[in-house]
Amino acid sequence: MKAALFVVLALSLLVVACSGSRTPADRGEMPENAPPANNAACAPAPTNEPEPEPEPAPKKRIVVTTGVHGNEPSGYLVQGQLAELGFTVHGPCNPWGIENNNRHLEDGRDLNRMFGRTDCPEAESVKEWLKENPPDFLLDLHEDPDGTGAYLIQHGPDDEIGRKIIDALKDQYDFDPAPKFLMVQGEDGLLKPTLPVLRVMALGKIYGLAYYAWATYGCTAIVVECPGSWPEEKRKAYQLAVCTTAKRLIEE
Numbered sequence: 001m002k003a004a005l006f007v008v009l010a011l012s013l014l015v016v017a018c019s020g021s022r023t024p025a026d027r028g029e030m031p032e033n034a035p036p037a038n039n040a041a042c043a044p045a046p047t048n049e050p051e052p053e054p055e056p057a058p059k060k061r062i063v064v065t066t067g068v069h070g071n072e073p074s075g076y077l078v079q080g081q082l083a084e085l086g087f088t089v090h091g092p093c094n095p096w097g098i099e100n101n102n103r104h105l106e107d108g109r110d111l112n113r114m115f116g117r118t119d120c121p122e123a124e125s126v127k128e129w130l131k132e133n134p135p136d137f138l139l140d141l142h143e144d145p146d147g148t149g150a151y152l153i154q155h156g157p158d159d160e161i162g163r164k165i166i167d168a169l170k171d172q173y174d175f176d177p178a179p180k181f182l183m184v185q186g187e188d189g190l191l192k193p194t195l196p197v198l199r200v201m202a203l204g205k206i207y208g209l210a211y212y213a214w215a216t217y218g219c220t221a222i223v224v225e226c227p228g229s230w231p232e233e234k235r236k237a238y239q240l241a242v243c244t245t246a247k248r249l250i251e252e
């Protein structure tokens with residue numbers, strides 16, 4: 001009981017010590033628009049030590065994935081260069097497909113429709129890798145064998161980066177003026193599924209790597225597409241240009 005009384009007494013003294021009665025405001029010394037004093041009277045006395053330099057913001061991890069479709073090799077062919085440029089790169093996601101110039105997995109399934117399931121070893125392997133390397137931003141490099149112009153499919157409806165990438169590159173590369181993917185119609189090279197459309201995609205559970213990254217890590221995730229009919233050097237240059245432009249925009 002005595003101990004309890006002592007604690008109450010000690011607390012009361014502390015409250016008095018920290019109450020406004022000792023602040024300059026109560027002595028009429030505080031300018032009218034000064035911030036409230038709060039517990040300023042209890043704060044440590046200011047010293048003359050210089051303010052510490054603010055820590056630089058941690059670098060964002062920009063992840064690039066390649067070779068999801070084995071017959072779309074340009075991203076895989078530049079992944080060494082991308083790693084040297086500071087990207088966190090993973091590929092080929094479909095090694096058998098790359099080796100055999102085949103869109104599909106060895107079992108005939110399309111890896112980029114397998115990320116809502118758990119029975120596809122290649123998709124599980126990519127998911128495991130992403131867990132070790134959680135992306136702040138992701139680019140998944142593809143080619144469209146039937147495409148007539150380049151385009152981007154952006155998961156992350158509130159982000160303007162897809163449009164900014166296209167604006168920066170549209171003088172060098174032809175973008176599809178009216179790209180279409182499943183139920184999504186885009187314009188000027190950009191497909192940007194809205195949140196309701198993304199939710200419908202989730203119901204079907206047939207979504208791809210970029211959707212999975214967005215839904216799991218909350219990062220903007222872009223599928224990068226260019227016509228498979230472009231010469232290989234142009235496809236490789238385009239993949240590099242999209243990645244480096246995105247990096248510049250994110251880091252500036």
Ligand SMILES: [Zn+2]
Binds near residue numbers: 072143
């Ligand atoms: Zn593809």
